[in-house]
Amino acid sequence: MLQIDFPIRKECPPGACDCKREQLLEDAAADMAALAVLRLTKEDEKRLIQRIEAAESYEDLQRIGLRLQENLGVALKIAPGENEVRTVMGLQIELSMRPGLCRKTREAIPAAVRRCLKKNPAIIYAILDAHDLFGV
Structure with missing residues (x-):
């Protein structure tokens, strides 16, 4: 077992997560970057x-990313979906899969981004503009 000098996330209930924590x-070859x-x-996570x-x-969302x-x-x-974007749900918000990242976290972060975008529609326009949907 690897010696870890920092607090880590508690394990999820058995069968509730696929994080491979x-x-x-247990992987003896795991380095601190992987952990x-x-x-x-x-x-x-709550603060995040x-x-x-x-x-x-x-720009704030980009800094957080x-x-x-x-x-x-x-x-x-965070990118426009393949089809047209009429609402926040038309945007693709994805968190890359990584061993050790809890399933709930992979769902909570995109949901928080969607709530942020619903409160600030100007961010949606900036995302669309950054992906050249308003460009000529």
Whole structure:
């Protein structure tokens, strides 16, 4: 078993998650970069969700996505869907799959982004504009 010097997320109930947390912890070859995703405790996740919901611009969301990538190695992708975008549900909001990332977290972060976008429609227009949907 690997010696870990930082608090990690508690395990999910058996059968409730597909995060492969135990397998990651048991892997003797696992390095600290691979284990970084386990640093996202439930309390940290709540703060992250609050921060996402409080974002007031597309740049804020991009910074949050960059910090997720730097600290946890998880990519947040927000892009227009393949079909037309009439509502927030037309956007594709994905969190990259990574061993150790809880299923609930993979669902909670995109949901928080959607709530943020519903409160701030200007961010949706910035996303569309960044993907050249309004370009000529």
